[in-house]
Amino acid sequence: MMNRRNAMAIRRNRWLAAAVAALLAFVFVALAGGCGMPSLTGGNGTLTVGVRADVMGFGYYNEKTHKYYGMEIDLANEMADRMGYSDVKFVTVTPDTRKEMLQNGQVDALVACYSISDHRKENVDFSPAYYTSTVQMMVENSSLITDINGLKGRYIGTRAGTDTAAILVKKLAEIGFSDGNPLQANDDNSDVQFDNFHLLQYPSYQELSDALESGAVGAIALDSAIAKTYLNDERSTLSDFSINPEEYGVATKKDSALSATVTTTIQNMLDDGTINRFIDKWD
Known part of the structure; x- marks a missing residue:
């Protein structure tokens, strides 16, 4: 009788030990999933990517379908899939909001016509460049107006929150169009007077385009990738002026665990021709 009771006790203890082990494993995996580790559903969960909603061919949000379309959308989907994520969540960012949204964790990465520059590298990490653009004058x-000299004494518009104004002023000084020294400026540098031109910065690309149409500015300077959205039969880009290059990269939080994986993934997509296929598809 005692042997039977002992055997039952041993089986019961083994069952309890197995149950406790299973419970602890469940809790561990659940907690790990909340910290960016693989989740209970498999894969790495959801990658949240900041994208543009206003740039045709790169990142554009269709109000009718409630979906994003463009080369950068395809790139982000492929990148997330290769990194093992089971889903991608797209969040609209603008030149004014993208850096802050990345740094405060609202997005995991930016695939948003974000040009690589030394001063930006101080705050974020960039993947290898996946697209090279130029700054054009429209x-x-x-x-x-048929050449850059026709803009002397005129107003030139750019999009606030981008690097365009700074590199435009530098380029105009390099070619002798201006001395590059501001004569007068308002507090946020959205209205700056130079010797041979007047710079105005607008809070959106649509307002920038509207300013050109209304004659508030004689020309607008913007990336060639973005210019496609606003170019029409009544507009032209000046053939004698461009600024090279503006290279777009995937941005991640500075020194984050995600940065190295993104860099490797984008480089592989460059090496195997995937990104070129996306560019050709949307060009």
Whole structure:
């Protein structure tokens, strides 16, 4: 009788030990999933990516379908899939909000026409460049402006929150169009007077385009990738002026665990031709 009771006790203890072990494993995996480790559902959960909603061919949000389309959307989906994520969540960012949204954790990465520069590298990590753009000068055909010298004494517009204003001023000084020294400026540098031109910065690309159409500015300077959205039969880009290059990279939080994986993944996508196929698809 005692042997039977002992055997039952041993089996019961073994069952309890197995149950406790299973419970602890469940808790561990659940907690790990909350810290960026593989989740209970398999894969790495959801990657939240900041993208543009206003740039045709790169990141554009369709109000009718409630979906994002473009080369950068395809790139982000492929990147997340190769990194083992089971889903991608897209969040709209703008030049004004993207850096802050990355740093405060609202997005895990930026695939948002974000050009690589030394001063940005101080705050974020970049993947290898996946696209090279140029800064172009766009005019209304009715203005009869056909070259850069036709803009002397005129207003030139750029998009606030981008690097365009700074590199434009530098380029105009390099080619002798201006001495590059501001004569007068308002507090946020959205309105700056130079010797041979007046710089105005606008809070959105649509407002920048509207300013060109209304004649508030004689020309607007913007990336060639973005210019495609606002170029039409009544507008042209000046053939004698461009600034090279503007290289776009995937941005991640500085020194984050994600940075190295993103870098490797994007480099592999460059090496195997995947990114070129996306560019050709949307060009």
